[in-house]
Amino acid sequence: MRLLIVEDETRIAGAIKTAMEMHNFAVDIVGDADSGLAAAIDPDYDIVILDRMLPGSMEGDEVCIKVREAGVHTPILMLTARGEVDDKVHGLRSGADDYLVKPFSMKELIVRVQVLLRRSPLSLGPIIKLEDLEVDVEQFVVRRGGKNLKLSAREFKLLVYLLYNKGQTLSKDKIISHVWDGDSLVVPNTVEVYMGYLRKKIDKAFPDKPALVQTVHGFGYRLGKTG
Secondary structure, three states: OOEEOOOOOOHHHHHHHOOOOOOOOOOEOOOHHHHHHHOOOOOOOOEEEEEEOOOOOHHHHHHHHHHHHHHOOOOOEEEOOOOHHHHHHHHHHOOEEEEEOOOOHHHHHHHHHHHHHHHOOOOOOEEEEOEEEEEEEOOOOEEOEEEEEEOOOOHHHHHHHHHHOOOOOOOOHHHHHHHHHOOOOOOOOHHHHHHHHHHHHHHHHOOOOOOEEEEEEEEEEEEOOOO
């Protein structure tokens, strides 16, 4: 899952990034309203955490309004130091899906992000299933046919991303963007290697079951059938 943080306070942005990466998000940070708008209109993000008070030509409210006017429906969680009811109402009316007042508990932020993702049309809930494969994204547990599987943190993150997009063909570049946070040092061959690791654990270890990881030659990879 790919998350955008629009926050000019580097300490807060860094803390959120660290916490969300521990929950298998690929995270990008921008520090001003104009850059935030340019980034947030990218529909490839799964969720946006947006500060209300930002440097630049507008505040977070207007960023939110412009994102919605652009036809982007990515869930937006707005952060602010303003805790009055009217401020919350204004933020929600601008198009935000939730509103959290600073200072906040990181645990609460994570839960609110998870709740917003469950409300999203793409949400599959905390437990994602595909045939006899089951992944608990909150407890970091993977099972196939009732058998627990041991995956590395990167393999788990890759599997969750594939599951959230099951049936869709994903290019190597898109996988790098979401699973490796767009790391410029990661090359397409790295994706091939990790797909091999994943295929060995969830497919080759179960030779009597249908393969779930599909290679779409010339395009990328897919988990499960199309459609």
